[in-house]
Amino acid sequence: xxxxxIVIGGSLAGLWTARVLADHFEQVTILERDQLxxxxxxRAGVPQDKHVHVLLERGAQIxxxxxPGITDELLAAGANRIxxxxxxxxxxxxxxxxxxxxxxxxxxxxxxxxxxxxxxxxAALPNVELCGGxxxxxxxAQNGAVEGVRVKWKDGREEGVETAVFIVDxxxxxxxxxxxLQEIGYDAPEETIIDVRLGYAGxxxxxxxxxxxxxxxxxxxxxxxxSRAGLIYSEENGIWMVMLAGILGDYPPTDEAGFLDxxxxxxxxxxxxxxxxxxxxxxxxxxxxxxxxxxxxxxxRWPDRLVALGDAVCGFNPVYGQGMTVSAMAxxxxxxxxxxxxGNIVGIAQSFQKKYPKIVEPAWLLATSADLEWLDNEEATSxxxxxxxxxxxxxxxxxxxxxxxxxxxxxxxxxxxxPTSLFQPKIAWRVLRHRLLG
Numbered sequence: 001x002x003x004x005x006i007v008i009g010g011s012l013a014g015l016w017t018a019r020v021l022a023d024h025f026e027q028v029t030i031l032e033r034d035q036l037x038x039x040x041x042x043r044a045g046v047p048q049d050k051h052v053h054v055l056l057e058r059g060a061q062i063x064x065x066x067x068p069g070i071t072d073e074l075l076a077a078g079a080n081r082i083x084x085x086x087x088x089x090x091x092x093x094x095x096x097x098x099x100x101x102x103x104x105x106x107x108x109x110x111x112x113x114x115x116x117x118x119x120x121x122x123a124a125l126p127n128v129e130l131c132g133g134x135x136x137x138x139x140x141a142q143n144g145a146v147e148g149v150r151v152k153w154k155d156g157r158e159e160g161v162e163t164a165v166f167i168v169d170x171x172x173x174x175x176x177x178x179x180x181l182q183e184i185g186y187d188a189p190e191e192t193i194i195d196v197r198l199g200y201a202g203x204x205x206x207x208x209x210x211x212x213x214x215x216x217x218x219x220x221x222x223x224x225x226x227s228r229a230g231l232i233y234s235e236e237n238g239i240w241m242v243m244l245a246g247i248l249g250d251y252p253p254t255d256e257a258g259f260l261d262x263x264x265x266x267x268x269x270x271x272x273x274x275x276x277x278x279x280x281x282x283x284x285x286x287x288x289x290x291x292x293x294x295x296x297x298x299x300x301r302w303p304d305r306l307v308a309l310g311d312a313v314c315g316f317n318p319v320y321g322q323g324m325t326v327s328a329m330a331x332x333x334x335x336x337x338x339x340x341x342x343g344n345i346v347g348i349a350q351s352f353q354k355k356y357p358k359i360v361e362p363a364w365l366l367a368t369s370a371d372l373e374w375l376d377n378e379e380a381t382s383x384x385x386x387x388x389x390x391x392x393x394x395x396x397x398x399x400x401x402x403x404x405x406x407x408x409x410x411x412x413x414x415x416x417x418x419p420t421s422l423f424q425p426k427i428a429w430r431v432l433r434h435r436l437l438g
Contacts, residue, residue, distance in 0.1 A: 002025045002026070002343065003025065003164075003165055004025060004027040004028070004029065005021045005024075005027070005164055005167070005168070006029050006031060006148075006162060006164040006166070007028065007029070007030045007031070007168045007170055008136050008169045008170060008171045009030075009032060009310075010030045010036055011032075011170070011172060012115055013170035013309060013311065013330075014030055014310075015030075016062075016066065016330075018122050019066045019067070019125070020332065020335035021166070021334075021338075022122075022125045022128050023338075024338045024339070025165075027128075027129065028129070031136055031151060032131065032132050033133070033134060034133070036130055052243045052321070055106060055325060056322065056325040057084075057105055057106060057414040058414055059324055059329075060106060062325075062332050066328075066331075066332075070117065070121065073117050074107050074114070074117060077236060078235075079109035079113065079235075080108040080109070081108075082107070082108050082215045083104065084410055085099060085410060086101045087215040089212075089214040089218070090217070090218040090220070091219050091267065092399055093396055093397055093399075094222045097399065097400050098400070098406075099214075102410060104410050104411060104414055106414075108216070108233060108234050108235060109235055110236060110239075113235075113236055114324075133153060134152075134153060134154075135154065136149045136151055136171070137149075137151065137159070138180050138184075139167070139180045139181075140161055140163075141185075141303050144304055145303055145304035145305045146164075146306040147163055147164075147305075148163035148167075165305060166305050166307070166345060166349075167306050168306075168307045168334075169308040170308075170327070171312050173311045175308070175312035177294075177308055177312060184303065187301070189294045189295045189299060190295045191294050191295065192292070192293045194291040194368050194372065194375070195290035196248060196289075196317070196371045197248050198246065199251035199285060200244060200246075200251075200252065200287075200289070201244050201245075201253070201254050201259060201284065201285045202284055203242050203279055203281055203284070204239050204242070204279070204280050205239070205240045205242060205274060205277035205280060206277060207277070216233050216234060217231070217269075218230070218231050218232075219231075219270050223373045227246055227250045227374070228247075228265065229245045229246075230242070230244050230245065240274070244259065244266070246262070251287065253283075254285045255283070286318075290315070291317050291364070291368055291371060292314070294313050297353050297355075299353075302350040304349050304350070305345065307348075307353070308353065309334065310326070313356055314326065314356075316363060316364070320363075322367060325363075325415055326363050326415075329359055329415070330356065330360075337352055337355075361419075362418055365384055365385065365419050368388075368389070369385065369388035369389045369391075370392065372389040373392070388419070391422075391431075392422075394434075395422060397435075398435075402430050402434065408421055408427055
């Protein structure tokens with residue numbers, strides 16, 4: 001085993017990563033700038049924890065692989081086991097979807113609950129240390145490899161260097177890695193940004209009695225004329241997390257009357273569901289929603305023993321619920337590469353970054369193809385992006401009347417099967433037939 005690894009960031013990406021690294025290093029230290037709570041509590045570094053977070057089925061599979069028995073813990077803590085087509089009332093592109101049992105499962109709960117249980121499981125590992133109040137200031141590098149990080153401690157300890165033989169940046173959208181690379185003589189990466197100026201607002205309600213015959217309600221946008229969407233999502237302890245969203249600057253208000261009026265304009269049935277429910281939180285807005293991909297894979301020079309993953313590399317429009325699952329996929333891939341190395345970690349870092357676009361590509365294509373429809377596909381750059389942005393609207397129009405297309409799309413959306421599944425002949429034919437015959 002190698003000696004010490006450091007993970008920058010103690011949110012979900014950092015927790016997945018620490019669990020994986022614990023199999024390959026004698027000591028793993030998580031450095032998190034916030035003081036870490038003991039339970040399911042908010043903290044400044046995760047402002048979006050007051051909004052809906054969805055763990056896709058692929059993410060749930062990886063979670064169970066890394067933490068056996070954790071789904072039972074979530075259920076015992078009040079999470080809901082939801083079949084995504086049977087337990088959801090969904091309206092896509094102006095049409096209500098039929099409900100049927102698909103076997104595609106998610107565990108619905110708050111981000112706070114999920115993160116607190118994962119943090120407890122990671123903290124219980126004998127070779128993992130969680131350090132809160134640790135603000136990483138930069139990298140220490142020598143002879144083409146990182147050797148540590150500079151840390152400023154919030155408890156008043158003197159700023160110093162924490163050394164390690166392997167360092168992972170899992171610090172999220174606010175990652176300072178481009179600046180840190182330049183400080184030690186490397187280039188910052190190019191970025192691809194696709195931004196439909198989506199903003200959303202969220203509020204928690206007590207689930208009313210009688211309880212509706214669904215666990216989630218989803219209202220999708222209808223390009224080009226209906227730019228509003230909404231989600232009612234069952235969390236633990238009899239709570240709904242309600243999210244309203246708007247595209248191209250059509251942001252939902254954060255006052256009571258405006259919030260409800262926005263919901264009514266979007267979909268009367270959605271408005272009726274929350275109109276008489278009892279609110280248990282304030283209305284909170286969020287607008288940092290662009291898709292952003294940092295192209296570390298294109299850098300010709302990369303410091304060895306340094307890895308970046310999660311939102312630090314690729315942040316998605318949060319409305320698609322992909323971030324937690326993609327970071328789990330990345331951590332799992334890193335673990336597989338470390339296992340295959342036989343203990344020789346030289347060169348793994350750059351190989352991992354070169355591979356990263358393949359990890360995120362399925363989720364990136366799904367998120368950006370949906371967003372590009374609002375931008376008239378003008379920002380599509382790659383051939384896959386252009387093809388997906390042309391094909392996906394036609395496929396989505398087919399879903400309400402075709403259970404096979406519907407289920408296949410949900411499988412792709414949950415990152416269980418690749419996006420190419422949507423282009424296989426039996427699916428493409430159904431999309432074409434619907435396009436021609438209606």
